[in-house]
Amino acid sequence: MSHSRLTDETLSREEERRLLRAGERLFRSHFPNPDRTGCPGPEVLRTMASRKPSSIPDDFLDHLMHCSPCFVEYDRQLARARRMRRLRTIAACGGLVALIGIAFWFAPGALHSVEQPQVAVEGPSHRTEVVAVLDLRNASQARGGEQATPAEPPLSIPRTATTLQIYLPIGSEEGLYEVGLFRSQDESVIQAQGTAESSNQKMILQINVDLSNVAPGEYALGFRRPEFLWRYQVIEVQ
Amino acid sequence: MGAKTRRLFVLSVLGYSWAEIGRKFGITAHNAEVQFSYGLKKARKRLLGNRPSDRPRSGSEREG
Numbered sequence: 147m148s149h150s151r152l153t154d155e156t157l158s159r160e161e162e163r164r165l166l167r168a169g170e171r172l173f174r175s176h177f178p179n180p181d182r183t184g185c186p187g188p189e190v191l192r193t194m195a196s197r198k199p200s201s202i203p204d205d206f207l208d209h210l211m212h213c214s215p216c217f218v219e220y221d222r223q224l225a226r227a228r229r230m231r232r233l234r235t236i237a238a239c240g241g242l243v244a245l246i247g248i249a250f251w252f253a254p255g256a257l258h259s260v261e262q263p264q265v266a267v268e269g270p271s272h273r274t275e276v277v278a279v280l281d282l283r284n285a286s287q288a289r290g291g292e293q294a295t296p297a298e299p300p301l302s303i304p305r306t307a308t309t310l311q312i313y314l315p316i317g318s319e320e321g322l323y324e325v326g327l328f329r330s331q332d333e334s335v336i337q338a339q340g341t342a343e344s345s346n347q348k349m350i351l352q353i354n355v356d357l358s359n360v361a362p363g364e365y366a367l368g369f370r371r372p373e374f375l376w377r378y379q380v381i382e383v384q
Numbered sequence: 385m386g387a388k389t390r391r392l393f394v395l396s397v398l399g400y401s402w403a404e405i406g407r408k409f410g411i412t413a414h415n416a417e418v419q420f421s422y423g424l425k426k427a428r429k430r431l432l433g434n435r436p437s438d439r440p441r442s443g444s445e446r447e448g
Contacts, residue, residue: 162396165424166396169393169394170397173397199395199400199405199407199408200404200408202408204387204391207391207394207395208387208391210394210398211390211391211394221398224398224399
């Protein structure tokens with residue numbers, strides 16, 4: 147006999163809801179099975195509840211339809227499994243948000259001595275220009291004769307830097323400056339001059355440097371207007 | 385109600401989505417829902433119909 151053709155019509159939502167409620171009442175109470183004949187046991191019920199329906203055997207489903215205690219217990223385990231899945235999803239999302247937040251929290255700190263990403267530009271001499279920014283506006287410096295002991299971790303610049311942009315301390319004046327990188331009070335590894343200019347409420351002193359021959363480590367960056375005392379800032383060349 | 389329709393029904397009562405139920409039977413969610421509705425209507429007809437249609441269970445009940 148040929149199959150009747152299935153028409154593309156389903157129950158209305160209300161019909162479906164009423165039917166499911168009736169079905170639930172039926173399965174929960176109309177099959178007492180007092181001897182627990184054919185019951186799979188609580189462990190099996192728990193395992194099946196955690197599985198996808200595609201892996202639930204048909205005979206297991208058939209049993210649920212004819213054993214109210216198993217149906218009730220399975221329904222309970224299923225609700226528990228769904229709750230755990232929801233909690234795991236929430237925890238995973240929360241963990242991901244926390245990780246992103248931590249990444250953003252720490253990322254700026256790692257770049258505190260370089261305000262901008264190093265801009266690599268091919269100059270006319272075919273040497274890649276790398277600009278390192280040293281913000282000395284709020285850092286504490288030692289004056290000439292004093293030990294340059296920092297209160298906070300030293301600022302750092304990469305050895306690949308070709309240009310230093312120094313934001314001079316608040317109150318600094320425009321004009322010509324001498325700049326030196328000192329390994330000790332009497333030993334300078336770099337000497338340069340530059341002109342400080344005011345820009346965007348910052349006093350910026352820009353000098354060209356070549357640190358390729360400078361060994362990594364801590365140095366004192368000194369700067370002064372001619373005939374003034376040196377001011378030092380401990381920096382780390384990396 | 386045929387065996388497949390009953391299984392469709394009990395899975396639906398347990399709160400599985402039609403998509404999950406369809407995957408179990410290798411059909412789409414919509415197809416699962418339609419097959420269930422069809423099976424239900426057939427069962428209802430057999431229960432409530434007064435026609436002399438007490439035919440023996442035929443191929444239409446073979447719901448694999």
